[in-house]
Amino acid sequence: MDWFRKSKDGLVSQQKKEIPDGLWTKCKGCGEVIYSKILEEQLWVCPNCNYHFRINATKIISLLLDDGQLETYDDNLSSLDPLSFRDSKKYTDRIKASQQKTGMKDGLISGLGTIDGLPVSFAVMDFAFMGGSMGSVVGEKIARTIERAIEREIPLVIVSCSGGARMQEGILSLMQMAKTSALLAVLAKKKMPYISILTNPTTAGVMASYASLGDIIIAEPKALLGFAGPRVIQQTIGQDLPEGFQSSEFFMEHGFLDVISERKDLRRNLSLCLQYTYDKPVNG
Ligand SMILES: [Zn+2]
Known part of the structure; x- marks a missing residue:
């Protein structure tokens, strides 16, 4: 040849x-x-x-949990279309397309697992499902994940990755911010630790509620973090934004984060945070 x-x-x-x-x-x-x-x-x-x-929710579960095992809950919750919303496509079609693409019913996997033997109530968002947006299903699953931590008196770990609230569900998406934040206050009263892990990107309604309410907040390096996009902020305040604004490193410098962890160290760092904050006997 x-x-x-x-x-x-x-x-x-x-x-x-x-x-x-x-x-x-x-x-x-x-x-x-x-x-x-x-x-x-x-x-x-x-x-x-x-x-x-960016990696999907299943890979994060394999990375962080013992034997990559999570006993999942609420797998069958699926969004309705309360506003009969349609932009360039029908909301119901967008949901179907995302379900086919990801094999998930909505953009979050939640359940119970262990990390170095310590029990945790765990949830992880998946960006591949409509940009990791938080609609009523994601919000409800987060709420139930917090409730499981409260009932069982075990730590809570949430891994966020999101473009924010899901506009197709309007106010119902926004209400999830209040619902999840209120339950986190109950968890705090129980003195159970909540460790929030921010991956690229964690923004808008998710950042403005449960993602930023962790007792310890860990972020991956150079993740995009923030509420509104830089252009919107610039237009609103009429000022130029500083260099590197909205990165993990900027947030760390300004006291918003506790740890920036490379992915290879994430499991060890998370385990250490749990050991420092949770003092119940493992089998107690
Ligand atoms: Zn490279």
Whole structure:
């Protein structure tokens, strides 16, 4: 087989340079093309520039929980369409498309698990489901996750990744902010720890409610964090925003975060936080 043919410009490959889907991944941080298997071994962190790729809820469960096991609850809760909302597409069609894409009923997995033997009530959001938006199902599942922590007197861990409240459910989405925040106040009265983990991005209604209410708040490096987008803020206050505004590092510098943790250290850091804050006997 002729691998090369001669042309006026010299040797050219006869084969088109095609990268098979999924075998290689282009880093959004540095532009390097990385062998996906290497990326997977590195927990989807670029070996070149430390960019943390967004990973789905299932991968986060495998990363953080003992044996990657979570006893899931409320899997069958699914959004209704109370406002019969339609933009360029019907809301019901958007839900169906996301359900097919992710295999989830809505954008959050929740349940009970253990981390280094310590019991936790755990929830993790998945950005792939309508941008990790919080509608009434995500809000209700978060609320039930908090309630399980209250009833069982165990710590709460929530991993957030969200573009904010789900506009297709209007005020019903916004009400989830008050509902989840009120339950977190009950958990605090019980003196049970809540550890909030912020991944890229954690913004808007989620950031303005349960994501920012952790007793300890951990974020992944260089995650986009904030309430409104920079352009909206700039227009509202009429001022230029500082460099690096809305990054984990900026938030850490200004006292909003307790820990910035690389993904490879996240499980260990979370476990340490739980051990420091939860003093019940493991089997008690
Ligand atoms: Zn990179």
